[in-house]
Structures are given as C-alpha cells and as structure tokens.
Amino acid sequence: MDFNFADLLERVANNIPDREALVCGDRRASYRQLDEDSSRFAAHLLSCGISKGDHVGIYGYNSIEWVTAMLGCYKIGAAPININFRYVDEELIYIARDADLTALVFDVEFSANVNRIRQHLPLITHFVSIDWADEGESFPEVEGSVCFYDACRDAQDQPLPPRSGDDHYILYTGGTTGMP
Incomplete structure (x- = not known):
C-alpha cells in the first residue's frame, strides 16, 4: 500500500481529531x-496553477503555518522545499533556481529579501506571505503576493489529485562549506 505524509495526517485526524498535533509558543493546533x-492551502495552490510535481519553497521560521504549507504541498503531490531563514541572497537565488521553484511561501519578515532577489527567480509564479507581524511592525509588500491566512480562508473545496508513495520531499542542507 502506497501512502505519503498527507495520508498519515488524514488517518490520524480521522481517529483522534481533537488531540493536539502542534504546539508553537502559545499557539496550538x-x-x-x-x-x-x-x-484548504492545497486547494489554494491548485487554484493558482500549482500541481503535482511542482516545487514549492517554504522560507520561514518554524511555525504552524510552515507545517500547514508543507502538508498542503503533500496533499497535491507538490514537493515542499525548506529554505533556511539564515540564507543570504546568493544562497536564496541558488536554491530557488536549483530546485526549480514555482511558488514561494515566506514569512513576512523576509519580504525585503524576496523583493531583492525576485528578478532572479523567473520560474516562481506565485508568492504567499505568512503575515504574523506584531501590531505596529511593518514590512514591505511583495507585489502580487497572497496572505497565507486569506488563501486558506478563501480557498474553494475541490478534489485533490491522487497521491502516491513516491511523491517527493526535497531537503537542502548545509551552506557552511559551499552552496546548499
């Protein structure tokens, strides 16, 4: 029997739906x-043309939204790709190009970084910002980006594509001795 992480999540959610899955600071899910x-995030990605086999970068801190985005990718057979929040522009450009990213989910704190390198990322057609900023904090807008929470709230239910046991997860590591 083939399965992937999304299948496992759905089985657990069916059996123990109200049990805590994630704790991040004072937030729980x-x-x-x-x-x-x-x-809902998977449906949003599909509605924006992201589909099975596409590569989606997730550039941010550990958070419930980070895990939600990763699992949303698994639900449609897209490959979530971690992007270390410590990377500098050259490393960010390298990963985006090397991984053939078609979408980027990013913490709003990194908006300036995304704006600075965006011209070097022609394959990325969709940007989603995780806007967790405290009241009074302000970050530059990334043109055409969608707020993560709006994307999840406004997504229309739709059938998700079939999954397989060979859906991909691509992991970049390193960067201390060269490019990731």
Missing part, C-alpha cells in the same frame, strides 16, 4: 485543524 487548514 489539533489534528483536525491541521488537516482542514492544509487541505
């Missing part, structure tokens, strides 16, 4: 929440 939110 149950398995049901995580499953529902990742399904």
